[in-house]
Amino acid sequence: MLEVIAVLDRTASLGIATELGEVFAAAFAGEEHSDATHFATDQLPTHAGRDDFRLVAARDESVLGFAYGVTGWPGQWWSDRIAAAIPAELAAEWIGGHFEVVELAVIPEAQGRGLGAALMTALMDGLPHRKALLTTYVDDRAAPRLYRRLGWQVLVPDLGWGSALYGLDTGVLHGE
Ligand SMILES: CC(C)(COP(=O)(O)OP(=O)(O)OC[C@H]1O[C@@H](n2cnc3c(N)ncnc32)[C@H](O)[C@@H]1OP(=O)(O)O)[C@@H](O)C(=O)NCCC(=O)NCCS
Numbered sequence: 001m002l003e004v005i006a007v008l009d010r011t012a013s014l015g016i017a018t019e020l021g022e023v024f025a026a027a028f029a030g031e032e033h034s035d036a037t038h039f040a041t042d043q044l045p046t047h048a049g050r051d052d053f054r055l056v057a058a059r060d061e062s063v064l065g066f067a068y069g070v071t072g073w074p075g076q077w078w079s080d081r082i083a084a085a086i087p088a089e090l091a092a093e094w095i096g097g098h099f100e101v102v103e104l105a106v107i108p109e110a111q112g113r114g115l116g117a118a119l120m121t122a123l124m125d126g127l128p129h130r131k132a133l134l135t136t137y138v139d140d141r142a143a144p145r146l147y148r149r150l151g152w153q154v155l156v157p158d159l160g161w162g163s164a165l166y167g168l169d170t171g172v173l174h175g176e
Contacts, residue, residue, distance in 0.1 A: 003115065005058050005122045010048040013055040017044050019063050020055075027065070027105035047102055050076075056122040058106070058115050065106030067119040072100035072133065082133070085159045094131050094155065094167055099124075101134035104143065116146050124150075129170055135163040 013020070021040030028034035047053060047070055055068035072079045074096050083091040101123065106115050124132065136144045138158045147166050148154070156165040 003058050003060050003064065005056055005118055007122065008055045008057055010053050010055075013053070013057075013068070014045060014048055016057070016063065017041070020044060020057070020066055023063050023066060023107055024103065024105050026107045029108075052099070054123065054127075056119050058110075058119055064110040065104075065115050065119055067101065067104040067123045069099050069101040069123060069132075069134075071129065072096070072098050082135070082159070082165060086156050086165065090155060094133060097129065097131075099127050099129040099132040099170075101132060104146075111142070116142070117150060120146065120150055124168070124170070127170060132168040132170055134166050135159065136166060138162055138164045 008016075017040040018036075021036035021038075021044070024039045025034050025036035047068065048055075050070040051073070052071040053068065054070075055066060057066040058064045072095065074080065074083065078100060079095050083095050101120075104116060104120060106119070132152075133155075134147065134152070136147060138144075144164065144166070150168075152166040152168045154164055155167045159165055
């Protein structure tokens with residue numbers, strides 16, 4: 001099976017929104033927010049309109065997984081929610097102009113062979129941002145293990161609602 005990771009702009013991403021929604025729903029099956037239609041018609045279009053939207057997709061005949069992110073700013077729901085939950089100095093250091101990794105998802109059938117790591121590496125490749133942020137599970141699962149393997153650091157192990165805050169100083173990626 002030949003898998004290719006492609007970087008998609010907002011138009012191309014929205015063009016395959018339905019397929020991405022199906023991947024999203026399969027990856028997050030059983031979780032509260034795992035609705036394919038909501039992802040395709042609401043979440044993705046909202047984020048696709050934000051600064052520096054960038055999506056990477058792994059595909060063979062169909063999409064197997066994807067990751068995307070945007071530049072985050074104070075005044076946005078996610079940034080403000082995180083800022084309110086962490087010490088002010090940490091917020092000042094990390095929030096605002098950071099690259100926010102919003103989603104990473106691989107269909108269950110394609111998991112465990114490196115696609116998640118390849119998607120994250122492709123998503124972060126060449127980003128000009130100095131800092132990147134994401135939230136993930138507090139417990140020991142594939143996703144937090146993957147982020148730590150790729151050099152992300154745990155900034156706050158538990159934000160209070162079952163999520164941990166991870167940060168990446170992208171100087172690490174640039175070899176600085
Ligand atoms: C998190 C997620 C994207 C990881 O995708 P993935 O393609 O399975 O990721 P990888 O294959 O790179 O890594 C997963 C595991 O496979 C292992 N692996 C990778 N390539 C391998 C190979 N060739 N042979 C054996 N094992 C391999 C990795 O070491 C890793 O092991 P670990 O979980 O014990 O640390 C996927 O599990 C997923 O979609 N989960 C549900 C949604 C989710 O949690 N998203 C993130 C929200 S923050």
